[in-house]
Amino acid sequence: xxxxxxxxxxxxxxxxxxxxxxxxxxxxxxxxxxxxxxxxxxxxxxxxxxxxxxxxxxxxxxxxxxxxxxxxxxxxxxxxxxxxxxxxxxxxxxxxxxxxxxxxxxxxxxxxxxxxxxxxxxxxxxxxxxxxxxxxxxxxxxxxxxxxxxxxxxxxxxxxxxxxxxxxxxxxxxxxxxxxxxxxxxxxxxxxxxxxxxxxxxxxxxxxxxxxxxxxxxxxxxxxxxxxxxxxxxxxxxxxxxxxxxxxxxxxxxxxxxxxxxxxxxxxxxxxxxxxxxxxxxxxxxxxxxxxxxxxxxxxxxxxxxxxxxxxxxxxxxxx
Numbered sequence: 192x193x194x195x196x197x198x199x200x201x202x203x204x205x206x207x208x209x210x211x212x213x214x215x216x217x218x219x220x221x222x223x224x225x226x227x228x229x230x231x232x233x234x235x236x237x238x239x240x241x242x243x244x245x246x247x248x249x250x251x252x253x254x255x256x257x258x259x260x261x262x263x264x265x266x267x268x269x270x271x272x273x274x275x276x277x278x279x280x281x282x283x284x285x286x287x288x289x290x291x292x293x294x295x296x297x298x299x300x301x302x303x304x305x306x307x308x309x310x311x312x313x314x315x316x317x318x319x320x321x322x323x324x325x326x327x328x329x330x331x332x333x334x335x336x337x338x339x340x341x342x343x344x345x346x347x348x349x350x351x352x353x354x355x356x357x358x359x360x361x362x363x364x365x366x367x368x369x370x371x372x373x374x375x376x377x378x379x380x381x382x383x384x385x386x387x388x389x390x391x392x393x394x395x396x397x398x399x400x401x402x403x404x405x406x407x408x409x410x411x412x413x414x415x416x417x418x419x420x421x422x423x424x425x426x427x428x429x430x431x432x433x434x435x436x437x438x439x440x441x442x443x444x445x446x447x448x449x450x451x452x453x454x455x456x457x458x459x460x461x462x463x464x465x466x467x468x469x470x471x472x473x474x475x476x477x478x479x480x481x482x483x484x485x486x487x488x489x490x491x492x493x494x495x496x497x498x499x500x501x502x503x504x505x506x507x508x509x510x511x
């Protein structure tokens with residue numbers, strides 16, 4: 192954190208979206224104009240849209256609401272909240288502290304230097320544009336009880352966003368949220384524990400809030416953001432508080448009723464329900480009609496051979 196303190200102070204000063212001269216910024220931070228220019232380039236490397244106009248100085252493309260622990264905790268109870276503006280990975284931060292964390296502990300970041308998605312893929316994480324949130328949860332019933340949990344988390348996030356006005360948010364098996372057939376968010380659940388013992392889960396989420404086309408140029412699939420899905424977009428601190436509360440409620444319910452209690456809710460939100468899809472399993476491609484999920488969280492796919500469940504392995508789903 193210390194090595195980023197000057198850059199974070201610079202972001203805070205420019206978060207009002209107004210122009211600030213390099214001289215004024217340098218005086219406030221006790222550094223030269225040349226140093227300011229160097230820090231600006233580094234901020235651009237974080238994905239911040241900073242531009243310079245001769246005679247006016249530097250400005251962000253728009254006003255930026257920074258995450259604030261006090262504002263979040265004023266809206267939701269949280270046993271432990273770590274806000275680390277610049278981090279390698281919110282998931283990894285919690286995984287490194289398993290055994291030391293209370294149930295429901297949360298880590299938030301403005302920018303991930305090594306954010307990751309499923310199967311080791313990189314998760315693009317520009318500074319301040321999105322929401323990067325991870326939560327720790329312990330399942331005393333063990334690792335087997337976590338089957339289908341990514342589906343339940345998807346339901347929780349989709350339903351929470353719907354309460355905020357994003358009525359058309361949908362889920363995509365097994366771990367994504369969609370809006371109008373474009374990816375809005377991804378879920379990554381990582382787990383540690385021994386057979387017969389409690390499972391320690393870290394539930395990570397990356398939600399595109401206001402990511403611009405420029406910031407998302409390296410994404411290799413159709414994507415969208417919450418600005419497009421919600422007419423009255425809440426501030427990110429309110430959004431974080433709503434999601435933390437809903438995740439806590441949903442995970443508590445999941446421990447009591449299991450995946451079986453969520454199947455109907457999934458089917459109401461399923462973006463691909465009763466639509467033709469391609470299921471990719473390694474080099475194998477299976478085409479059919481998506482018919483929801485079963486009690487184990489498997490995708491039900493109807494082909495000429497009938498309806499069959501598919502789960503685990505290297506599985507991804509793509510609309511035809």
